Amino acid sequence: MSTTENTSADEHNVAGEVEKTFVESALLLSGKSVEEAQRTGTIDRADDELELLFAREYQTQQSPVHRAVWDRDFPTDTFRSTPVEADAAVEAKFEKCLQVVRDHQAAGTHYDERGKVTPALLKDLGDAGYWGLLVDKEHGGSEIPFQLFSRFLTRMATINPTVAGLGSVHGCIGAVDPLMTFGTPDQKRRFLPDLASGKRLSAFALTEPGAGSDLTALKTTAVLNGDHYVVNGEKLFITNAIPGRVIGLVCRIEDKPAVLIVELPEEESDQFQLVDYGLYALKHSYNNGLRFKDFPVPRENLLQIEGGDGLTIAYHGLNRGRVALCATAAGTIRLMLANTLPWAKYRETYGLPIEERELVRRRIGLMAASIVACDAMVEWCGGLLDQGYRGEMECIIAKIFGSEVQKETAIELFMKTHGGRSFLHGHLFGDNVHEFLAPCIYEGEGEMLGMAFLKSLIKQHGKTYYEPIGKALQEAGIKKPNPLNPSHMLALRQAAVPYVKWRVSESVSWHKTPDFENLPDMLAAHAGHAAQQLQRARLEVDQLMQKFQLALADRQCAMAEISLKIQSEVIKLVTCLYAGRSENDLYVEAADVIARQLEQRTTGKRPDGKFFRAVTALGARVIEEQTSFGTTIVPEEILMPYK
Secondary structure, rough: OHHHOOOOOOHHHHHHHHHHHHHHHHHHHHHOHHHHHHHHHHHHHHHHHHHHHOHHHHOOEEEHHHHHHHHHOOOOOHOOOOOOOOOOHHHHHHOOOHHHHHHHHHHHHOOOOOEOOOOOHHHHHHHHHHHHHOOHHHHHOOOHHHHHHHHHHHHHHHOHHHHHHHHHHHHHOOOOHHHHOOHHHHHHHHHHHHHHOOOOOOOEEEEOEEEEOOHHOOOEEEEEEEEEEEEEEEEEEEEEEOOOOEEEEEEEEEEEEEEEEEOOOOOOOOOOOEOOOOOOOOOOEEEEEEEEEEEEEEEEEEEEOOOHHHHHHHHHHHHHHHHHHHHHHOOOOOOHHHHHHHHHHHEOOOEEEEOOOOHHHHHHHHHHHHHHHHHHHHHHHHHHHHHOOOHHHHHHHHHHHHHHHHHHHHHHHHHHHHHHHHHHHOOHHHHHHHHHHHHHHOOOOOHHHHHHHHHHHHHHHHHHHHHHHHHHHHOOOOOOOOOOOOHHHHHHHOHHHHHHHHHHHHHHOOOOOOOOOOOOOHHHHHHHHHHHHHHHHHHHHHHHHHHHHHHHHHHHHHHHHHHHHHHHHHHHHHHHHHHHOOOOOOHHHHHHHHOOOOOHHHHOOOOOHHHHHHHHHHHHHHHHHOOOOOOEEEEEEOOOOOO
């Protein structure tokens, strides 16, 4: 990734001023309070500052999704993923990590009497190299590509999703990524070796009791007093928040967001306390609140970024965490599929095993299709991040899709097939239902992220065409422009010219469908349709902006709907290209099924006979081959057997 050396401080300042004009002025014109406009502007400036950390060719405007919607030429090649393969040494390390978990689970030493991951398992994973996979070699890690890491998380999740999740927290959203990206040589030397070895694990303390999606509401403060910052405040829902951990603490310093690397003490005191609460999800990991009262942190532990602040640092690791969530979902759905197949063969109704029934075959087919689509998104997004792309929109799609299909698989497919046994103690569903649902909230709730996705998509279009019009309206004192009012048209005559030219050119141009001849026919048709819909989306998005104008930010339902439609087309395209490259008929059939299902959702069409035949045929094939898509999973014993 290219850092701030690619962008001057002047560019940072100019970007901040532009964003202030575009966002804050627009909100004020639409009737928002000064406070709301300023707080929204703060978030947008942090986003802009993060954007400038990346070389221009890897910023959002040059990302695959942005170009697919706004460029005349469709960037087909940017949607093709290229898998990175592990060398023998890395593969041996992967297998050693997996075996550590298998051995502890076989011995019953993976969880303690409270059901939490044991220190022994965490230490043995450290000895195997698990915690250092993303740390650079200079500081004792393996420094593997992120695509390779995220695919490995899928394998780990088929054995223990909690351990996979802890790997993601530690390496992606914990202290590792902020230190690797923003740490000084001294900070890296002091912290990274212990984080690579697992002697210390990491967390990221961002959420507060009153600050979740609205990060401008942060109240935790740090005040410099001599050689230390004095921290006061409270954090909530922090995974890995136990004594002895290293955390990236987001707080306010001189009323600006900042990040301190904090070593939590071994014992609680008047200055530091853990806040315990009952939490259904994350039951095998440590998730606590943190309460600080005049807690000292050395001043040299402050992370600094030219032209940015703590929110810029906080946002950086989230994209990796979002891809990791999708990777873990791919492994978790494999677990559910592997535990559905023997039950479907065992359970009989009216003299036949339920694996012969259409509904069950449909469910198994949908599980298979979701697995392939998650794999495709993980490989694609991981590759983009490794290339140096920011990947904001692409990683949001992966997170939303992975968490939602995991939830749907658990409730609609897995639970319903297992019936009442799903709720027995010891059943995979009953024991983990909250773990299956909670990822819809992690790293940003799905619909909120969907609006952030659309905001990233429309930002440049708004700056180029709508901002000049907004400024002209503001200068003329016009709040609601009327095209029939000559004075309004006079005030807008210059500002509106670029937009009118763009709109006219769009009305007379034809979209050229990319060539997908190298794909199987049915996948080529899906990919071509997805590309067409992405190209046409720019007019839909523009019409939405034109219709609601300054009130668009309040039209959350409309924004969420069009955002989801665009996301679905991206998933279709990426999955078809991934499956077509695989030369595996099973993957081709799975991609066909997910593409048909996504098209139904975006168009509102009812499933037809072709879809039912495709999905049940896929389910029948998975049943026949007893496959878990490249992994070996030992299913759990059938509860309450009756034969």
